[in-house]
Amino acid sequence: MKIGIDLGGSHIAVGVITKEGKLLAKQDQNEMIINQENITQWIRDRILSLIHCVLKELQIPIFVIEEIGIGVPGIVKENKIENIRKYGIGKWDLAKELEEHYQIPVRIQNDAICSAKAEKQYGALKDVERAVFLCLGTGIGGVTLINNSILPSEYGHMVIDKEGRTCHCGKKGCFETYSSMQAFKKGMIEQMNLNPNTTSEELLVILKKEKQNEELNHYIDNYIQTLLIGISNIVNIINPEKICIGGSFTYFEDILYKRLLEKALTTPYQFEKPEIVLAKLQNTAGIIGATL
Ligand SMILES: [Zn+2]
DSSP states (O other): OEEEEEEOSSOEEEEEEOTTSOEEEEEEEOOOOTTOTTHHHHHHHHHHHHHHHHHHHHTOOGGGOOEEEEEESSEEETTEEEEBGGGTBOSBOHHHHHHHHHSSOEEEEEHHHHHHHHHHHHSTTTTOSEEEEEEESSSEEEEEEETTEEEEOOGGGOBSOTTSOBOTTSOBSBHHHHHSHHHHHHHHHHHTTOOTTOOHHHHHHHHHHTTTOHHHHHHHHHHHHHHHHHHHHHHHHHOOSEEEEEEGGGGGHHHHHHHHHHHHHTOOOSSOOOEEEEOSSGGGHHHHHTTO
């Protein structure tokens, strides 16, 4: 058995996973207090507490766990966190801290890579030789899968408008400034004059109610069109059989996915049209993938 930890953009989830990839139990922390002065200590304490709870739930001791895997929304080098921009975290050897605490090997990887590995092993990308995984959430995480190689890919920072929106990476017009779910939600909130703190749950209810709203439909169509510019650029370089979309995009499946498929039919590609699929494992992909 292994413990998988998904340190997401807005939550922490900890699960116990079997050798076959089955999730036995899961504990979540859904509120991230990110302005804390000592954010790393806060995150480490939450992780320790969630591990304690999940082991208690299963009534198993820590020594039956052979490894702890963690997926983080940032850059990882040699099993150390290089940075997690969203939380203002720089270099942090979280693996070493947890290894010293539990005396168990701890492995850290980028969260998009974790999800892509889980989809390849158990989900929507099983038996696919060439694929691209796009995680549409706070930003856009990308992973290219060719045969058995898994390549981290920064598709989110592909420029699609040189005079476009300013990106935190220092460039203008990056794909993720238009097509991340954060950009989608921000645009929706502005379009409808909603409270800036509107949650995804509230937004989905409003969107379903306002299906006939022309202005809103125009906004959504525009969002999809821009998303497809990015997707077609990726297809023209990688020639994947499948594009798999994960992240909080899947939460808005009813509003976005059908339109995406419809518009994709008339999008010109230089290669065969790839199949655009949704991630199957949804919010467990990160935890399961962290153990792979
Ligand atoms: Zn950028």
